Amino acid sequence: MMKLIDRYVIGLYGRGAALFGAACIALYITVDFFDKVDNLFDHPSLEKFQAAGAYYFLQVPLILHYLLPSIALLAGMASVATLTRGAELATLQSSGLSVRRALAGTFLIAGLLTGFAFINQEIVLPAVAMPLEEATVALKQKPVDPDDDTRFYNPTVAHDKAGWVMQMGTIDTATGEVEGVTAIRRSKDRQTLLTARRGVYDNDAGGWYFYEGQIQTLSQASPEIVRVPFGPGGYFLLTEISPESILRSQEETLFLRRDEIHARAREHPGIASLRVQYYNRLAAPFSPLVLVAAGLPLCLRRRGQTLAAGIFLTIVTAGLFFFAQIFCTILGAQCLMTAQLAAFLPASLFLAWSAWAWAKVKT
Secondary structure, eight states, X not given: OOOHHHHHHHHHHHXXXXXXXXXXXXXXXXXXXXXXHHHHSSSOOHHHHHHHHHHHHHHHHHHHHHHHHHHHHHHHHHHHHHHHHTTHHXXXXXXXXXXXXXXXHXXXXXXXXXXXXXXXXXXXXXXXHHHHHHHHHHTTOXXXXXXXXXXXXXXXXXXXXTSEEEEEEEEETTTTEEEEEEEEEEOSSEEEEEEEEEEEEETTTTEEEEEEEEEEEEETTEEEEEEEEOBTTBEEEEOSOOHHHHHHHHSOOTTSOHXXXXXXXXXXXXXXXXXXXXXXXXXXXXXHHHHHHHHHHHHSOOTTOOHHHHHHHHHHHHHHHHHHHHHHHHHHHTTSSOHHHHHHHHHHHHHHHHHHHHHHSOO
């Protein structure tokens, strides 16, 4: 049965979450509005203002998708600051109630925010994708560049079943040509590095023809690097990595459901970033709960520590968590870490740290 202290803490945390959520949404819309105000009032019309209203209304799920972990942490920090400043936590401790028990309501709301994040990610965002695109086009906020459909810079690292890990520069999907190629394959006794200035994909042959480059081989049998330049006919590399698969990896997946990303990852198994995005969809909704669990122990006053210092440490911890998420995602996309590890490692590390931190909290 929920006690009075639980209702009080839940109400305190809920009001903080609503306040910070509204403030973040209002701030984003204000900044974005002034950025697009010239476009809005260029040949103003009722249809354009209606499109603007729909655009900003449909932006709310997207804003919450990015800022919900921060909102959860800010609400938790405000709740602890309120309880600490009014000496309410000290009063509860003196009555025999532990700090962990007193703040249990914050974890209940953080868990509900985790569920909301999953629903927002899997149901709401895919539902608003098309209306948001239509509103964006109506506002003419996406200028069309004729080169965007053919030439693009490719930051994706792809790998094939033969063990080649490839990164390409600028790709022209209309002709299948690429500028700047680096490919490497490692085995137990040999490492092969391919570099080329340009290449072209042959659909009939199912591979790439690379030109103006060389292959460097380093084996355990010889300490010297063997360099073999390409001949006039170039070098052919048989691989399932095609311009189409790389182009699919560049498409926006934010508005796709998790099963759709999984289907795309299975369709293009050489694109590691798609697998990382799939597992990130499983791990990302837990970010509000992880941040609350990892940040709140630092807000609690310890011997010789002020509340301001605790809030600062909490913000630093949140920054480290977001940095770890981005860093692991990059490592996973670069095939330097498995997709599962890249998605779940940051949350696992910070949850383990939070368990230790809560155990150190004086009750």
